[in-house]
Amino acid sequence: MATHPRELTAPPAVLRTTALRRSFGERHVLDGVNLEIGRGEFVALIGRSGSGKSTLLRAVAGLDDTVDGSGEVLVPERVSLVFQDSRLLPWLRLLDNVVLGQSGAAARERGRAMLAEVGLAGRERAWPHELSGGEQQRAALARSLVGEPQLLLADEPFGALDALTRIRMHALLRALLRTHGPAVLLVTHDVDEAVLLADRVLVIEDGAFSLDLRIDLPAERTAEHPDVSRYRARLLAALGIGAPVTSPASLSGRTSS
Amino acid sequence: MTGTLIPALARGRAAAPAVAGPDRVAEASAPAALEAPRISPQSRRRRLGRGRLFPGARLAGPLLVLLVWQVAASAGLLDPRLLTGPDVVAVSGWGLLQDGTLATHVGASLGRAVLGLALGTVAGVVLAVVAGLTRVGESLVDGTLQVKRAIPNLALIPLLILWLGIGEEFKVTIVALGVLIPIYINTYSALTGIDTKHIELAESLGLTRWQYVRSVLLPGALPGFFVGFRLAVVGSWMALIVVETINATSGIGYMMSQAQLYAQSDIILVGLVVYGIFGFTSDALVRLLERRVLSWRRTLAS
Ligand SMILES: Nc1ncnc2c1ncn2[C@@H]1O[C@H](COP(=O)(O)OP(=O)(O)OP(=O)(O)O)[C@@H](O)[C@H]1O
Ligand SMILES: [Mg+2]
Numbered sequence: 085m086a087t088h089p090r091e092l093t094a095p096p097a098v099l100r101t102t103a104l105r106r107s108f109g110e111r112h113v114l115d116g117v118n119l120e121i122g123r124g125e126f127v128a129l130i131g132r133s134g135s136g137k138s139t140l141l142r143a144v145a146g147l148d149d150t151v152d153g154s155g156e157v158l159v160p161e162r163v164s165l166v167f168q169d170s171r172l173l174p175w176l177r178l179l180d181n182v183v184l185g186q187s188g189a190a191a192r193e194r195g196r197a198m199l200a201e202v203g204l205a206g207r208e209r210a211w212p213h214e215l216s217g218g219e220q221q222r223a224a225l226a227r228s229l230v231g232e233p234q235l236l237l238a239d240e241p242f243g244a245l246d247a248l249t250r251i252r253m254h255a256l257l258r259a260l261l262r263t264h265g266p267a268v269l270l271v272t273h274d275v276d277e278a279v280l281l282a283d284r285v286l287v288i289e290d291g292a293f294s295l296d297l298r299i300d301l302p303a304e305r306t307a308e309h310p311d312v313s314r315y316r317a318r319l320l321a322a323l324g325i326g327a328p329v330t331s332p333a334s335l336s337g338r339t340s341s
Numbered sequence: 342m343t344g345t346l347i348p349a350l351a352r353g354r355a356a357a358p359a360v361a362g363p364d365r366v367a368e369a370s371a372p373a374a375l376e377a378p379r380i381s382p383q384s385r386r387r388r389l390g391r392g393r394l395f396p397g398a399r400l401a402g403p404l405l406v407l408l409v410w411q412v413a414a415s416a417g418l419l420d421p422r423l424l425t426g427p428d429v430v431a432v433s434g435w436g437l438l439q440d441g442t443l444a445t446h447v448g449a450s451l452g453r454a455v456l457g458l459a460l461g462t463v464a465g466v467v468l469a470v471v472a473g474l475t476r477v478g479e480s481l482v483d484g485t486l487q488v489k490r491a492i493p494n495l496a497l498i499p500l501l502i503l504w505l506g507i508g509e510e511f512k513v514t515i516v517a518l519g520v521l522i523p524i525y526i527n528t529y530s531a532l533t534g535i536d537t538k539h540i541e542l543a544e545s546l547g548l549t550r551w552q553y554v555r556s557v558l559l560p561g562a563l564p565g566f567f568v569g570f571r572l573a574v575v576g577s578w579m580a581l582i583v584v585e586t587i588n589a590t591s592g593i594g595y596m597m598s599q600a601q602l603y604a605q606s607d608i609i610l611v612g613l614v615v616y617g618i619f620g621f622t623s624d625a626l627v628r629l630l631e632r633r634v635l636s637w638r639r640t641l642a643s
Contacts, residue, residue: 145545165545171538175560175637184556185546211637227546 097158098123098235098267099144104155106139106148113139114153115291121235126261126268128278131288132323137271140288141165141239144269160234164227164266166241170220172212172227179208182227191230198226201263202256218249222256229264236266240273250274254281258303275323279315280305287322295322399625403617425607430614433607442596447615449591450581453509454619457516458577462570464517465524472525473532473562474554486525494519495583507588512581519580523572531565532558564638567631574623578616 097120104117113136121127131137142148144157145165172181183195199205202222212220221241228236242250254277261268272278278285279299287295299315306312407427413419414426421429437443468486471478494515505511535558543553585594593612600608 147541147544167538167542169538171542173539173542173557173560175563175635176556185543185548185552213637 096123097121098125098160099269100156100158101144102156104140104143104153104157106136106143106151106153108151112291114143114155117155117288117292119286119293121267121269123234124265124267126270126281126283128270128272128282128285129288130272130275130278130285130319130323133273135288136291137288138239141237141269141271145237162231162233163235163237164229164231164233166224166228166236166238168240168243170212170217170224172215172220172223174212176212177208178204178210178212178215178223181212182223182230184227186231195226195230198230199223201229201260202226218245218253221245221253225253225257225260229260229266232264233266236268238268239271241270242277243273250277257281275316275319276307276312278319279312280307285315285319287319289322295319297322399621403621421606422604423606425610429607430610433605434611434614437608437611443611443615446591446593446596449595450585450593451619453512453516453584453592454577454581457513457580458520458573460513461517461520461573461577462524465521465569465573466528466566468521469525469528469532473529474558483529486522490522490526494580498584498587512584512589515584516577516580519576520573523576524566524569527569527572528562528566531562531568534565535561564635567627567635571624571627571631574627575620578620578623582616 099119099121101117101119104114104119105112106114117140119140129137129140139148139151143151143153144159145163146157146159147165172178173184176184179192179195179199182199183191186195196205196208199208202225204219204222204226207215207219212223215223221244224241228238242253245253258281268282270278270281279301282299285295285297285299286293287297295318297315297318301309301311301315411427414421414424414428419426434443468482472482472486473479497518498515501511501514505514539557539561540553543557548556581592582594585592586598589595589598593615597609597612600606600612
């Protein structure tokens, strides 16, 4: 993997894991994962529940020093993380939440600008509980981007939002990525989300990737794009779900039996 | 809405025969189903929270007690040697206030309470932070204080008198010890019970240890501290009452035990009222402080 020919032409990697293993007791959740993400690349990670997506993300984020394992993880200097819940600290006002951990005189100014970018201008002094779920998640996005990370890790960041809000968040995320340009590793349950957002989709199964699919679609894509359903079908097949059977022949065949 | 429903129900029941089977019920409700459903303006939902508190609401109960007491005294139901009426208590209280006796005693008590509360709070918080932040501190402090907790403060009085005499140091120490335990227990458990999600967030943001303590750990433990602090304030008055009835030469407790010798029930009552006012006021102040400091919280208590 290290001497992959693509490396010669591909942008320099911002993340590289080599032979990454993690286990909980006898369960080998990650069993030799090799992953490379290029600068500015958007990679989505899908897989069945319990397949080890969060475990991989936590390993990359360095949040798993109590877990058994081996392997090498190379990450850039600035990595940030978005969780499924916003994890805003309830005792800090919004702006203080966004700039938490940032230092320097300009931090608050950047925080203010970042809040404006996610559509929360004027809410700097609000308490987190005064925000809706979608607004809280937007604030969490602002917090994750205020330090201009080179790599953004996200574990089902939109999983708790309703469908409509999720669509808006997709558009917002795209716009934010255009301006800030970090590489992204996004864990999601939603195959459509993966196809609509990512440059590359990885399917994880039995501790390793079973599919590494490049999505050759324009950056501004919609669910109506004719190729989207093709990619969706491939991913669903890789997840062992298979495309729904809709041909009339098979329907009549069922009713006759 | 209920106004229109209840008569209909009552009528239905009155009209039903003694043995109403399911078919009967269906028959009775059938015509109603044909009519257009009655609609009426939505009244606002019954709120299941506790609603708003009107200003000064907490005074209502005590005032009622006072009223009943006065009525009973005026009606001659009470033996004045055992329990005088509130009017007599008020007059005696006024007298004590005029000649400065009350101010002296109240000042002495208040001084002890505030000093003991301050020392106990500082000690409790420092010990909780030491035990809550470091494993070494935890193993040294926590076990020790759990043992201390099992020994009632009053049981320490003989030893403390032996060590400190019966002066002010002894009294303040007893108060501080009574304050220390609730502060410690609640602050320590709040510090160690902090949500792991918050810890994880702090780690992912790369906070330094000091930033973590200041922005995450301490503010997160503040509600727990306040639970302890409110118990501690009540506890400080309790400890005070005990130490002031033993070997004191000033203070509300001393004033009351003197009055007991001369069977002056009105003065005893003045003392009780003062203790009550102290307890009530201090609790109100703590609530106020808590509301201001924890303004980010939205709970039923506010
Ligand atoms: N702290 C832990 N202790 C023991 N087992 C764990 C722990 N964390 C995860 N596991 C196990 O590791 C496996 C992978 O978990 P992980 O959270 O990575 O799954 P996931 O792919 O993120 O699933 P989901 O889509 O449901 O979030 C699961 O079988 C889980 O039970
Ligand atoms: Mg997960």
